[in-house]
Amino acid sequence: MSEPMPQPESTGSDEARRLLEEEEYGLRRPRDWTRYLLPAVALCWSLFQLSLASWLLIDSTYTRAIHLAFAFAIVFMAYPTLRRPVTIPGLRWLGEKQKIPWADLVLALLAVAAALYIAVDYEDLATRIGAPIPRDLLFGILLVLFLLEATRRTIGPALPIIAIFFSLYAFFGPYMPDFLSFKGVSINRYITQISLTTEGIYGIPLDVSARIVFLFVLFGAMLEKAGGGKFFIDLAMSLLGRYKGGPAKAAVMSSGLTGLVSGSSIANVVTTGTFTIPLMKKVGYPAKKAAAIEVAASTDGQIMPPIMGAAAFIIAEYVNIPYLEVCKAAAIPAFASYATLFFLTHIEANKLGLRGLPKADLPRFFHTLVGGLHYLVPLLVLLYELIIPRHSPDLAAFRATMVLMLIMLFQHAARARMRGEGTVAEGVRRGLSEIYQGLVAGARNMVSVAVATAAAGIIVGVVTMGLGGLITDVIDTLSRGNIYAMLGITAFASLLLGMGLPTTATYIVMASLTAPVIVTIAADQGFFVPLIAAHLFCFYFGILADDTPPVGLAAYAASAIAHSEPIPTGLQGFMYDIRTAILPFMFIFNHDLLLWNINSWGLAILIFIMTCLGAFAFAGATQGWFAWRNRWWDVPLLLLVAAMMFRPDFFGELFGIENHYIAYIPGLIVLGLVIAWQKLRQRRSAVVA
Known part of the structure; x- marks a missing residue:
């Protein structure tokens, strides 16, 4: 039998879980009869979505409307109007958290009716269409108002403010200065576009949320309830825990595995960080760096195919390419980013002179693997369905979820029969309870995604009314037609928006505004940028906002577990994530990183290895250490290596090499020289010591 894992520190974990529950489950915990309403609605929502993927056939507009109606019902019941208690007599219901006030129940019913x-x-x-009657206008206006309020309650004021700004601009465009002027719209056209067609609120983002994203979020929630999350952590610890900085490496691996099915960086932090952060501190990592490593690993979980925090499916719809093509394009940047984070943890362990955990403190690998093999079955089913028969993502997720439900139903009964842990009947009852909890948790986890995609639809709808060309002109003016300035503006704006918006909403807004502009400006300057590269660029910088101070909820959750300061933790996490931030700039210009028009496995593996080496060199240059402590002249050499690995096309053209992949060779030579010099300095330092 394996030794038990050290238990996590409870107080920090409790605070982190509180942040997660506030972010994803809402603040309200009813204690009266209304406590049955929330799980009942959530359960019905999950069953409805499973029915859509199996036997229920209805028009897509109906699907989107019902999907949003369920989200509205949960929002107005689970999230109070104000987060802080209200002491004013007669208005206490605004901050009520112990029951669902009648006012919110009425609002929930009206919002459902509007949806x-x-x-x-x-x-x-x-x-x-185009000639709404007064009743249409009334329900259309109510829908917009309820959606803005639901979004404010769940994810804060940033997205509603942006949506209001765009809406006002649509009406007052004719009164703006010449370079910002817009012909404007009437109330009839606005409501028709935003509320009564599939060009606004009920647009592509909400459709993807309703058809696909829900099933993947549900799958992830149920896998967690089944015990899959702990299995990934134990497996990572058993493999890597005894090596130098082992708990940090295990945090990276477990967060990557969790990221396969999770679309939330804060959920990743709480799931894996509860165990890995105390263990990192135990082997000698400072609290700030332990928390920052977990933040960087969990944030990058959203760039991991096949789910990518729900954005993969929306990107596929917007770019109009198969879903697997999105996964293919995202593969090298994602895996290279994780490989580099492994390298960063090794660098930090070398700097601090750390060792791993004693073998006796770690789970045994084969015991852990055999005991949790059944958790890999639904993941393999999911990947098989997506890759071999190439079924639609929703069908693949549905079948994987059904397999997972069977495992959840019988896993405890099987253990009871084989190990004598209780009775078979008790095991089945426990399995049914976990299935119920997973169905409820999956629906509640989806609330913020559903309202965010719907609210982002307001902005998309306004842009499609004719603002698109104006936005292109404005951004072109700001960047003065320079693609590098354009990318800098987009990156900064994505980071800024991402501080107040969920990743998916940030991506939708920025992609709608800037992705076509990136492609257009690049074309004007004489080079081609695939549309998917522009979309992934916006997506990556929206993700990086999760650990960017002063907001960075993932950093707050990790710092609560580690007992470190949130702002310094976020800054340290962002320093680790610089290696991810450089990749989008590279794949805009070098499409090989996205495997664009590359179908050779051998060439793909070569590009991946060289990209990893370039990312390692860049990380070494920014962290002050590669094979040994950097001297000042090591930094430009490492940056040169990174440039040659990321942009062999540029250096191939610069030196007149027809096959630009040959440009990798000088980069390897320079990297070898840097390693040799640093190892020599290390040996000399050891002799002196």
């Missing part, structure tokens, strides 16, 4: 209006009156609405 369902397009489905209830669908056929008549289709006959009066």
Whole structure:
């Protein structure tokens, strides 16, 4: 039998879980009869979504409307109007957290009615597009107002403010200065576009949320309830815990595995960091660096195919390419980023002179693997369905979830029969309870995604009214037609927006505004940028906002566990994530990193290895250490290596090499020289000591 893992520190873990629950589950914990409403609605939502993926056939507009209606119902019941208690008599319900006030129940019913209006009156609405009657306008306006309020309650004021700004701009455009002027829209056109068609709130983002994202979020929630999250942590610790800086390496591996099915960086932090951060501190990592490593690893979970924090599916719809092509394009940057984070943990361990954990403190690998093999079965089913028969993502997720449910139902009963741990009947009852909890948790986890994609649809809808060309002109003016300035503006804006928005919403907003502009400006300067490269650029910088101070909720959760300061933790996490920030700039110009038009496995592996070496060199240059402590002249040499590995096309053209992959060779030579010099200095230092 394996030795038990050290237990996590409880107080910090409790605070981190509180942050997670506030972010994803809401603040309200009813204690009266209304406590049954929330799980009942969440359960019905999950069952509805599973029905859509199996036997229920309805129009996509109906699907989107019902999906949003369920989200509205949970928002107004789970999230109070104000987060802080209100002591003013008669207004205490605004901050009520112990029960669901009647006012919020009424708001929930009205919001559900507004969301369902397009489905209830669908056929008549289709006959009066562009000429709404007063009732249409009333429900359309109510839908916008309820959506803005639901978004404010769940993810804060940033996205509603942006949506309001765009809406006001649509109306007051004719009164703006010449270079910002816009012909404007009428209330009829605005409501028709935003609320009564599939060009606004009920647009592509909400459709992807309803058809695909929900099932993957549900799959991740159920895998966690089944015990898959702890299995990944134990497996990573058993493999890597005894090596230098082992707990940090295990944190990277477990966060990467969790990131395969999780779309939330804060959930990753709480799931894996609860165990790995105390263990990192135990072997000698300072609290700030232990928390920052977990933040960097968990944040990057969202760039890991096949799910990528739900964005993979939206990117596929926007770019109009197969979903697997998105996964293919994202593969090298994602895996290279994780490999580099492994290298960073090794650098930090070398700097601090750390060792791993004693073998006796770690789970045994084969015992852990055999005991959790059944958790890999649904993951393998998911990957098989996506890659071999190439079924649609929703069908693949549904079948994997069904397999997972069977495992959850019988795993405890099987253990009871084989090991005598209780009775078979008790095991089945426990399995049914975990399935129920997973169905409820999956729905509640989806609330913020559903309202964020719907609210982002307001912005997308306004842009498609005719603002797109104006935005292109404005950004072109700001960047003065320079693609590098354009990319800098986009990166900064994505980081800024991402501080107040979920990753998916940040991506939708920035991709709608800037992705086509990047492609256009690049074309004007004489070179080609694939549309998917522009979309992934926006997506990556939206993700990096999760650990960017002063907001960075992932950093707050990790610092709560590590008992470190949130702002310094976020800054340290961002320093680790610089190695991820450089990759989007590289794949804009070198499309090989996205495997664009590359179908050779051998060439893909070569590009991956060289990209990893370039990322290692860049990380070494920014962290002051590679094979040994850097001297000042090592830094430009390492940056040169990174440039040659990331942009062999540029150096091949510079030196007149027809096959630009040959440009990797000088980079390898320079890297070898740096390693040799640093190892020599290390030996000399050891002799002196």
